[in-house]
Amino acid sequence: MTRNESAVRTRRQFLTGVGVVGTTALAGCQSTGDSGSGDGLSGSIDIAGSSTVFPLATAMSEEFRTEHDGVDFNLQSTGTGGGFANHFCPGNTDFNNASRQIREQERQQCADNDVEPVELTVATDALTVIVNNDLDIDSITVEELATIWSAEEQPELWSDVNSDWPDEPLELYGPSDASGTYDYFIESVLHSGDEELSHRQDYSGTEQDRTIIQGVEGSQYAMGYMGFAYYSTNKDRVKALAIDNGDGEPVEPSLETARSGEYQPLSRPLFTYPAKSSLAEEHIAEFARFWVEHSTSEEIVANDVGYVPLSEEAKQEQLDVLETAIEEAQS
Numbered sequence: 001m002t003r004n005e006s007a008v009r010t011r012r013q014f015l016t017g018v019g020v021v022g023t024t025a026l027a028g029c030q031s032t033g034d035s036g037s038g039d040g041l042s043g044s045i046d047i048a049g050s051s052t053v054f055p056l057a058t059a060m061s062e063e064f065r066t067e068h069d070g071v072d073f074n075l076q077s078t079g080t081g082g083g084f085a086n087h088f089c090p091g092n093t094d095f096n097n098a099s100r101q102i103r104e105q106e107r108q109q110c111a112d113n114d115v116e117p118v119e120l121t122v123a124t125d126a127l128t129v130i131v132n133n134d135l136d137i138d139s140i141t142v143e144e145l146a147t148i149w150s151a152e153e154q155p156e157l158w159s160d161v162n163s164d165w166p167d168e169p170l171e172l173y174g175p176s177d178a179s180g181t182y183d184y185f186i187e188s189v190l191h192s193g194d195e196e197l198s199h200r201q202d203y204s205g206t207e208q209d210r211t212i213i214q215g216v217e218g219s220q221y222a223m224g225y226m227g228f229a230y231y232s233t234n235k236d237r238v239k240a241l242a243i244d245n246g247d248g249e250p251v252e253p254s255l256e257t258a259r260s261g262e263y264q265p266l267s268r269p270l271f272t273y274p275a276k277s278s279l280a281e282e283h284i285a286e287f288a289r290f291w292v293e294h295s296t297s298e299e300i301v302a303n304d305v306g307y308v309p310l311s312e313e314a315k316q317e318q319l320d321v322l323e324t325a326i327e328e329a330q331s
Helices: 011-017 054-067 080-088 104-112 142-149 180-190 209-217 228-232 255-260 276-280 282-293 298-305 312-330
Strands: 023-026 043-049 071-076 095-098 120-126 128-132 139-141 171-175 204-206 222-226 238-240 242-244 267-274
Touching: 043 054, 043 080, 043 267, 043 282, 054 071, 054 095, 054 228, 054 282, 054 298, 080 095, 080 104, 080 180, 120 228, 120 255, 120 282, 120 312, 128 209, 128 228, 139 142, 142 171, 142 180, 142 242, 171 180, 171 209, 180 222, 204 209, 209 222, 209 228, 209 238, 222 228, 267 276, 267 282, 276 282, 276 312, 282 312
Parallel strands: 043 071, 043 095, 139 242, 171 204, 171 222
Antiparallel strands: 023 071, 095 267, 120 267, 128 222, 128 238
């Protein structure tokens, strides 16, 4: 894989300006003599998977390289399922980021290729439903949300869902079916009622969250959904709907409501899965440790990216899992 030298930018600029587009390589600077870190840690790390976790992986990679500039990163935003199926389980990447847990068929595909995934929780997200700023709607019930996105109902107009809403066509944007966000939305919204509904397919599906933002911003009667981090860097461009989980008290998505558990049912854990065999390489094991150890960082996880950091207790649980896997990989 080609490694391209990245321009220096803040993580906020990265999220706003680049979004999730193709492959990003965070490569070392051209050496003119001595290594900047001098610690002897070097090598490349290949990461694919969730577009939701992508900005967090990028932030952690950039932070890690300030201490270990001999390590290069190749990051791809492929969607959770696409990452497992096409990159991680075939043995082509060291980590797969995921906005849902790995599925049994994915574990089996990994096992067939002698890849053993190690599950690590790295943050909490508030999956966010967005609409155009000019749409005179500020909240929505989970039932209304399910109706809008269900293949069985497939309403054409906003007024088909709620008679108080505009008699205008729905225009929908969201993640593709390779995305863990898509899967989580089905489980938390479309499967939340008495029957398990299917996700409608007549919408604009993409793995580029920037495209979702652009679509909703450009149409007064559009709706989309995505991870909170991308909304948080575009709050001036679109509006987030408060979610009514059935008690008549809509809750807005935020780090605070996700942390407290008030924002339901759209708060969710985020994961990264290193391959155990990759942890035999010291630079990969050290990066995995670095990520988990910094998963409690308010500055990186919350302020720079826009997710809820782990508690100290949760971090220690993940470190215990990781250290066991590293010990087994390196023994």
